[in-house]
Amino acid sequence: MGFKCGIIGLPNVGKSSLFNALVGLQKAASENYPFCTIEPNIGKVPIPDDRLVKLSKINKSKVTINAQMEFVDIAGLVKGASKGEGLGNKFLSNIREVDAIAHVVRCFEDKNVSHVHSAIDPEYDIEIIESELLLADIERTEKILEKLNKLIKVGKYEYKEERDLFLKVLNDLKSDNTYDQMDYTSKDLYTINKSGILSFKPVMYVANLDEGSLNSKNIYNKKLIELSKIKKIPLVNISAKIEEELSSIKDLQEKKELMKSMDISRSSLDKFISSGFKLLNLVTFFTSGEKETKAWTIQKESYAPDAAGKIHTDFKKGFIAADVISYDKLLNLGGEKEAKLSGSIRTEGKDYVVQDGDVILFKFNV
Ligand SMILES: Nc1nc2c(ncn2[C@@H]2O[C@H](COP(=O)(O)OP(=O)(O)O)[C@@H](O)[C@H]2O)c(=O)[nH]1
Ligand SMILES: [Mg+2]
Known part of the structure; x- marks a missing residue:
């Protein structure tokens, strides 16, 4: 069983660029994972962990093996996806399979890359995606309730608790996406997520920035920072294009020089992966000896x-x-x-x- 994080967002926001950057890491690491096959839209990447490196050193291990996480590149969602627009149903079902969501939001300007709604507007873009998920969820929840009510009607009262849970879910979905996850126990959330509801999955925003704006935040980014604070959703800044270029460079010296010329000290991919990992509610444990030191992940x-x-x-x-x-x-x-x-x-x-x-x-x- 792998822990999966799905990359979603409008078309042309940089999802595939980000995904390719992750696959670049996967290729670089694949010598440590002889059984690792590369699938077209699933990337398995090593989770960076400083502790692993130190542990391996102190126990003089011959091999060091990171834990892995899976990323799925989910094709662009468009307005109307919940009604089947633009292969909407297929994309939504791809999202149902993931454990957490990385929502990529375009914050870069580039005349050569068209935006589906002509202007760059992070707030509006997010609203489109989230309302499509919401609409799909409302429909799904109503169907679930119908089924549960039928069961209760024929005397299967043991489904009452679940019915009440989904009534609460429906109410929250309809009241404009302002539900508080704190209102739900982890058992509730497990049931909700297993039922294919999308809006309750842990999510982070990924601001895809211009090459030039990574250090000096642009107006789109500022807006997104504000929004993520209000919505209490974690935010990571990256430049997908730079990361894609960097991850394709094998020569470390060359890589360092390119980073220096662009005034970046550290790849933001690590931060992105670590944030994704945090969302998944996992803990890391280690096995360590002379033969190898290895990190493993397991649910909290x-x-x-x-x-x-x-x-x-x-x-x-x-x-x-x-x-x-x-x-x-x-x-x-x-x-x-x-x-x-x-x-x-x-x-x-x-x-x-x-x-x-x-x-x-x-x-x-x-
Ligand atoms: N200038 C610039 N272009 C980018 C950036 N990220 C992606 N692009 C370009 O935008 C286009 C769409 O990117 P892609 O990753 O395919 O978007 P997707 O549709 O969300 O998968 C491609 O031509 C990318 O090279 C960026 O940070 N800056
Ligand atoms: Mg794509």
Whole structure:
């Protein structure tokens, strides 16, 4: 199971440029992932993590392997998509499959690249996309309610709770997209997202900026910053075009020089990937030894056997215990040997909830 982040937005805003930049990273990393196939609209990219590098160094591992996340390039949504306009239904069903959404918003000017609504206007662009998702969701929720009501009518009262949940969802969808996710428990959100409702998925805005505006924010960007604050939606600034160019350059020196000439210190792709990762509500744990140091991801609040199952199903089936130490503690002590000698490694059982940054050695029976 992979964690997927879908890239959505109007046509010609830079989705594919961003996606190509991510695929560039994937190609660069693919020597570490011999089983990694490249699909046309799915990119698997390594999640950057400074801790992994340090951990690998301290334990003198031969190989270092990042956790991965999947990105999906979803073709442009247009006005009327919820009514099937421009292959709308197909695009909407692609969005249903993702765990989080990166909404790319055009903030660059370029006379050679047409804008579907002739003028660049982040607020209006966002409204179009969000209202298409909303309209599709209202229709879907009404259908779900119809089905649940039928079941209740024939005496299946156990569906009442779910019906009430979707009544609340419908009410929130209709009251102009101002619902507060805090009103819902994580179990509610799980049920809602599983039902194919789009508006409740975790989302971030991605401002695609001019080459020249990356450091000095332009008016479109300023507007978007304001909007993201009001809506409490995280925002990442990138220049998809620059990132696409940078990720295609293999020579590190050449890359550095190009970045210097454009006055950028760090690729914004890392920040984009990290933000996407945060949205997915995951934690990272590590396995580390002389052979390799590896980062793994798992849903927050997961138990130790589930973490073991990420590595191998046998690890979960035959789970006995987990030897655990936090990354910070291990690094402070100076390495695995020192941690063992000082008795700092805890043994945890099957009820242990894995914490972000845990370094774990699983014990199991096969
Ligand atoms: N000037 C400029 N052009 C860009 C930028 N990002 C994308 N483009 C161009 O805009 C056009 C559409 O980009 P694309 O990524 O295909 O958009 P999509 O339809 O959202 O997938 C392409 O010609 C890109 O080269 C940017 O930051 N600056
Ligand atoms: Mg495209």
